[in-house]
Amino acid sequence: MEIKALANVALVKVEGRIDHISTPVFESELLPQVEGCTGEEKKLLLDCSGLAYMSSAGLRVLMIAAKRCRQQNGKMVLAALQPTIQEIFRISRFDTVFEVFPSVRAALEAISPAAAAAYERH
Amino acid sequence: MNATSKAMPAAESASLIVPAKIDALLQCTEFVAARAVEAGFTPSRLCEIELVVEEVVTNICRHGYDDQPGQVELRCRRVDAQRLLLEFIDCGRPFDILAQPPPDLTVDLDQREPGGLGVPLIRAMVDEASYKREGNRNILRLIVRAER
Numbered sequence: 343m344e345i346k347a348l349a350n351v352a353l354v355k356v357e358g359r360i361d362h363i364s365t366p367v368f369e370s371e372l373l374p375q376v377e378g379c380t381g382e383e384k385k386l387l388l389d390c391s392g393l394a395y396m397s398s399a400g401l402r403v404l405m406i407a408a409k410r411c412r413q414q415n416g417k418m419v420l421a422a423l424q425p426t427i428q429e430i431f432r433i434s435r436f437d438t439v440f441e442v443f444p445s446v447r448a449a450l451e452a453i454s455p456a457a458a459a460a461y462e463r464h
Numbered sequence: 465m466n467a468t469s470k471a472m473p474a475a476e477s478a479s480l481i482v483p484a485k486i487d488a489l490l491q492c493t494e495f496v497a498a499r500a501v502e503a504g505f506t507p508s509r510l511c512e513i514e515l516v517v518e519e520v521v522t523n524i525c526r527h528g529y530d531d532q533p534g535q536v537e538l539r540c541r542r543v544d545a546q547r548l549l550l551e552f553i554d555c556g557r558p559f560d561i562l563a564q565p566p567p568d569l570t571v572d573l574d575q576r577e578p579g580g581l582g583v584p585l586i587r588a589m590v591d592e593a594s595y596k597r598e599g600n601r602n603i604l605r606l607i608v609r610a611e612r
Binding site for chain 2: 349361362363394395397398399401402403406408409412424425429430433434435439
């Protein structure tokens with residue numbers, strides 16, 4: 343899992359297939375990123391542009407991460423879902439509990455102008 | 465891996481028998497995906513069918529067999545030009561995945577339970593579903609269309 347720090351945002355690239363076999367690795371890589379994700383100091387942005395497949399196992403991990411963030415007043419948002427994943431989110435009603443943006447740039451502009459500026463410079 | 469597979473002409477059925485283990489998921493999804501490609505399923509629909517197969521087989525392993533050793537048989541048959549019949553057969557304890565209560569998806573994040581999304585996903589993505597217990601076997605029949 344590729345993670346890039348942009349100002350106060352950890353940009354996490356979620357890629358490939360996240361199924362019942364690969365989810366333990368996804369969980370062990372994502373949940374540590376939730377640590378310290380409190381208030382303005384660190385926000386989490388999941389870039390899902392390379393995510394082709396996610397089953398209920400991966401959805402469960404996203405839900406755990408989102409709940410932990412909420413409990414510690416942190417912010418976790420998602421960006422650039424492919425149509426198949428959008429449909430899975432719609433069925434699971436994840437679109438009502440997660441903030442989802444059409445692109446990484448749009449997400450950064452909404453959650454952190456400093457990180458958006460850093461992203462433009464890259 | 466300990467598995468047997470038998471492919472037959474498109475109009476007939478094909479079957480696959482695998483150990484009831486999460487490790488066998490890929491074989492199951494690939495087996496059904498190959499039949500779905502033959503039947504002209506679109507790439508996005510293929511992805512949905514793979515998801516259905518994964519969720520069903522995982523539930524059989526976890527709940528039908530309680531993660532104990534067992535076997536899962538998959539049968540796949542063309543119903544007509546547009547539809548595939550998928551049958552999942554196992555000898556685990558009586559377990560009707562279709563009868564599992566779905567989680568409440570309407571509540572706020574604080575009240576949402578992580579997990580339990582497999583059944584709502586299956587229900588949304590298949591066109592017909594039925595379950596029966598026959599002797600010591602659970603038989604789940606799903607019909608899926610090439611397009612949704």
